[in-house]
Amino acid sequence: MNILIVEDESEIAKLIQITLEREGFTCHSCRDGFTALQVFQQQQPDVIILDLMLPGLDGLEICARIRQKPGAKDPYILMLTAKGEEIDRVIGLSTGADDYMVKPFSPMELVARIRALLRRSLRHGGQSLIYRTKNFTLDPEQHLASRILPSGELETLDLTTLEFNLLTTFISQPGRVWNRSQLIDKLWGNDFFGDERVVDTHVARLRKKIEPDSANPIFVKTVIGVGYKFEDKE
Numbered sequence: 601m602n603i604l605i606v607e608d609e610s611e612i613a614k615l616i617q618i619t620l621e622r623e624g625f626t627c628h629s630c631r632d633g634f635t636a637l638q639v640f641q642q643q644q645p646d647v648i649i650l651d652l653m654l655p656g657l658d659g660l661e662i663c664a665r666i667r668q669k670p671g672a673k674d675p676y677i678l679m680l681t682a683k684g685e686e687i688d689r690v691i692g693l694s695t696g697a698d699d700y701m702v703k704p705f706s707p708m709e710l711v712a713r714i715r716a717l718l719r720r721s722l723r724h725g726g727q728s729l730i731y732r733t734k735n736f737t738l739d740p741e742q743h744l745a746s747r748i749l750p751s752g753e754l755e756t757l758d759l760t761t762l763e764f765n766l767l768t769t770f771i772s773q774p775g776r777v778w779n780r781s782q783l784i785d786k787l788w789g790n791d792f793f794g795d796e797r798v799v800d801t802h803v804a805r806l807r808k809k810i811e812p813d814s815a816n817p818i819f820v821k822t823v824i825g826v827g828y829k830f831e832d833k834e
């Protein structure tokens with residue numbers, strides 16, 4: 601998980617970076633608006649922590665430009681404001697920011713907010729529900745599932761409807777353990793008559809399409825004696 605910190609006050613930037621790196625995030629930081637746009641293009645961060653008042657372009661302008669041309673990843677943007685700055689405009693979120701914090705704030709609160717943003721699949725502005733994990737994005741409305749390549753580019757997965765629904769079920773609740781009858785309820789509802797083991801067949805097919813090595817799955821894991829769970833951690 602890649603985070604770009606755009607903050608001209610070096611003490612605050614350093615504090616944020618140290619805190620986030622301790623939490624396992626990869627961080628880049630820069631101090632002015634033009635550099636921020638360049639680094640954004642190069643690094644394709646998942647999250648941008650964006651100070652409002654900056655030399656060069658200010659936070660609102662950077663936010664607007666990124667939303668106009670998001671690139672492969674449409675990042676979450678968390679805006680930092682000092683008290684008395686144009687908080688109302690930021691809160692209006694017409695800017696495209698996903699969240700904001702008023703300085704001074706506790707670094708751990710910032711971490712909590714970032715984790716919440718990453719968990720949140722329902723974006724502001726009534727956009728459709730899009731699930732993201734470290735390696736996948738999934739848009740149920742568009743019926744589109746993609747793998748996120750290390751370069752940040754998206755590679756569309758060619759899934760059957762059943763496989764797509766299975767992946768959606770998994771991704772909607774990472775870490776949850778599902779037994780076969782729960783998955784059958786999700787996939788077939790009451791129309792299912794047959795052997796529960798049919799779930800295993802579809803899981804095997806899904807694994808072939810999403811796992812680097814389907815014999816040793818790292819995403820859709822078998823929980824012995826129960827069923828399956830999906831994991832995709834940072």
Ligand code: CA
Pocket residue numbers: 607608609651652653654
């Ligand atoms: Ca500032």
